[in-house]
Amino acid sequence: MTGTVRLSRSDLTAAEVLAVARRGARVELDPDAREHVAAVRAHIDALAAGETPVYGVSTGFGALADTSIPPSMRHALQRSLIRSHAAGAGPEVEREVVRALMLLRARTLASGRTGVRPVVIETMLALLNAGITPIVHEYGSLGCSGDLAPLSHCAIVLMGEGRARDRDGAERPVPELLAEAGIVPVLLEEKEGLALINGTDGMLGMLLMALADLDELVRTADLATALTVQGLRGRDGVFRPELHAPLRPHPGQAASAANVLALLEGSPIIADVAAEGSRVQDAYSLRCAPQVAGAVRDTITHARTVAEREVASAIDNPVVLEDGTVTSNGNFHGAPVAYVLDFLAIASADLASIAERRTDRMLDKSRSHGLPPFLADDPGVDSGFMIAQYTQAALVSEMKRLAVPASVDSIPSSAMQEDHVSMGWHAARKLRTSVENLRRVLAIELLTAARAVDLRAPLQPSAACAAVIGVLREDVEGPGPDRFLAPDIAAAEEGLRDGSLLAAAEEVVGPLA
Numbered sequence: 001m002t003g004t005v006r007l008s009r010s011d012l013t014a015a016e017v018l019a020v021a022r023r024g025a026r027v028e029l030d031p032d033a034r035e036h037v038a039a040v041r042a043h044i045d046a047l048a049a050g051e052t053p054v055y056g057v058s059t060g061f062g063a064l065a066d067t068s069i070p071p072s073m074r075h076a077l078q079r080s081l082i083r084s085h086a087a088g089a090g091p092e093v094e095r096e097v098v099r100a101l102m103l104l105r106a107r108t109l110a111s112g113r114t115g116v117r118p119v120v121i122e123t124m125l126a127l128l129n130a131g132i133t134p135i136v137h138e139y140g141s142l143g144c145s146g147d148l149a150p151l152s153h154c155a156i157v158l159m160g161e162g163r164a165r166d167r168d169g170a171e172r173p174v175p176e177l178l179a180e181a182g183i184v185p186v187l188l189e190e191k192e193g194l195a196l197i198n199g200t201d202g203m204l205g206m207l208l209m210a211l212a213d214l215d216e217l218v219r220t221a222d223l224a225t226a227l228t229v230q231g232l233r234g235r236d237g238v239f240r241p242e243l244h245a246p247l248r249p250h251p252g253q254a255a256s257a258a259n260v261l262a263l264l265e266g267s268p269i270i271a272d273v274a275a276e277g278s279r280v281q282d283a284y285s286l287r288c289a290p291q292v293a294g295a296v297r298d299t300i301t302h303a304r305t306v307a308e309r310e311v312a313s314a315i316d317n318p319v320v321l322e323d324g325t326v327t328s329n330g331n332f333h334g335a336p337v338a339y340v341l342d343f344l345a346i347a348s349a350d351l352a353s354i355a356e357r358r359t360d361r362m363l364d365k366s367r368s369h370g371l372p373p374f375l376a377d378d379p380g381v382d383s384g385f386m387i388a389q390y391t392q393a394a395l396v397s398e399m400k401r402l403a404v405p406a407s408v409d410s411i412p413s414s415a416m417q418e419d420h421v422s423m424g425w426h427a428a429r430k431l432r433t434s435v436e437n438l439r440r441v442l443a444i445e446l447l448t449a450a451r452a453v454d455l456r457a458p459l460q461p462s463a464a465c466a467a468v469i470g471v472l473r474e475d476v477e478g479p480g481p482d483r484f485l486a487p488d489i490a491a492a493e494e495g496l497r498d499g500s501l502l503a504a505a506e507e508v509v510g511p512l513a
Contacts, residue, residue: 021100036112043324044115048190056194078193085152088137100205113314114195130181131167143334143424147202155196160185199315206428219512224445225289226263228358231452234282252297255513257290262509267462285357299347303340334424338407341427348434349399352441356392382482395437402430443492464508471504
C-alpha cells in the first residue's frame with residue numbers, strides 16, 4: 001500500500017493511476033465530488049419519472065435503443081445489461097490492468113457527467129481498497145461503445161455476481177469476498193449499468209502503464225548503445241550536441257545523443273579508438289541510434305499528450321451536460337487512444353530491431369573489430385552468445401507482427417448500429433506484449449555488450465558503464481566457458497525490470513533525459 005489517492009471531479013494523474021494499479025494505493029472519493037454526483041443524479045431521477053424516452057434511462061441499448069422499458073422492469077434492464085455484456089473469453093487480464101480500468105471508470109463516474117449515485121462509485125472504490133480484483137478476460141472489447149465486456153466483468157462483481165480474486169490472488173466466491181470486506185452489493189438503478197461500462201478505461205490504463213515502462217526502456221536503450229559502442233570500439237563524435245539540435249531539431253534525438261555522450265564520458269576504450277584513427281564511420285546501428293531512440297521519445301511525448309487528454313475526459317453515452325441535459329454522443333469511440341497505442345508498438349519494434357542489429361555485430365568476427373566469434377571462450381567448442389541473438393531475433397520478429405496496426409480494422413456489431421469500431425483494446429493488448437519483448441531484447445544486448453567490454457581488457461569502459469557491469473556481475477558471471485545461459489538472460493531482464501542497472505549508470509552521470 002502506498003499513499004491515498006483522492007478522487008475528485010478532475011485532476012487524476014498518470015502517477016496516481018500507476019500508484020493504485022501497480023502499488024495498491026488506497027482511493028477515497030472527494031466529498032465535493034460526492035455532493036456533485038448526488039445533485040446530478042437528481043436530474044436522472046426526474047427523467048426516469050418522466051414520459052419522454054431517454055436512451056439508457058428508459059430505453060433498451062444499442063440496436064434496441066428505440067424500445068421503451070416500463071419502470072417496473074428497469075432494475076432488470078440494468079442487471080441484464082451487465083450480465084449479458086460480461087461475455088469475455090480467453091486468458092485472464094493482468095491484475096494491474098483491471099485495477100487501472102476500475103479506477104479510471106470511477107474517475108469518470110466521479111465527474112458528475114454519468115448520472116450514477118455516489119454509492120456506485122464508493123462500492124467500486126471499496127473493491128479496489130479491499131484488493132478484490134474481478135476476473136476480466138482477454139477478448140470481448142472492440143474499443144467502441146467502451147471496453148464493454150471487460151468493464152462488465154468488473155460491474156457484475158459490484159452486483160455480487162461474477163468471478164473475482166482476493167488480495168492474495170486466490171479466486172473465491174464473490175458474495176464471500178464482498179461480505180468479508182463489508183461491501184454491500186449494488187442494486188443498479190436507471191442509467192447506472194450503462195455508465196459502468198461505456199468508457200475507454202481499459203485501453204487507457206494500458207496506455208498509461210506502457211508509457212511508464214517505455215520511459216525507462218528508451219533510457220535503457222541509450223545505456224545499451226553506450227555499452228555496445230565501447231564493445232565494438234566505436235566512436236563518440238556522432239553524439240556531439242552540435243550535430244543534433246542545431247541541424248535537426250527533434251527534441252528526442254538531442255536527448256538521446258546527450259545521454260549516450262554522457263554515458264561514454266571518460267572511456268579509455270573510446271580514447272584508444274580516437275588515438276588509432278583508422279576508421280571514419282561506424283555502422284548505422286551505432287551512428288543512427290539517437291535518431292531511432294529519439295524518434296521513439298518523440299512518439300512517447302505525443303502519446304502522453306493523448307493520454308493526458310483522455311484522463312481528463314468524462315466518457316459515457318448518454319452523458320449529462322452541465323445544464324442537466326442528457327444527450328447521446330460518440331465520445332466512447334477509442335480511435336484517439338487506439339492510434340497512439342499502435343504508434344507505440346511500431347516505435348517499440350524499431351527500437352528492438354536496432355538493438356538486435358548491434359548485438360549481432362558484436363557476435364560476428366568480421367564486423368566486431370577483434371572480438372572472438374560469438375564472444376565464445378573457445379570458439380568451436382563453445383558457442384558463446386550465438387543463440388542469445390537467435391532469441392533476440394525471435395522476439396523482434398514477433399514485435400514486427402505486433403506492430404501491424406489494430407486500429408485500421410473494424411468489424412461491425414449490434415445489428416450494424418455500431419458499424420465502425422476502434423479495436424483500441426486489441427492495440428493495447430499487443431503493445432503490452434511488445435513492451436515486455438523490448439525489455440528482453442535490451443537485456444540481451446546489455447548482457448552481450450558487457451561481455452564484449454570485458455573482453456577488451458585491459459582497456460576499461462567509462463565509469464558509468466563500469467558501474468552497470470559491476471551490478472550485472474553480481475548475478476551474471478563474466479567471460480568464460482559456455483554455461484546455462486537462460487538464467488543469465490533472466491537476471492539481466494530483472495535488472496531492467498527493477499531499475500537497478502539503469503540506476504547504477506545514473507548514480508554516476510545523473511538522471512538521463
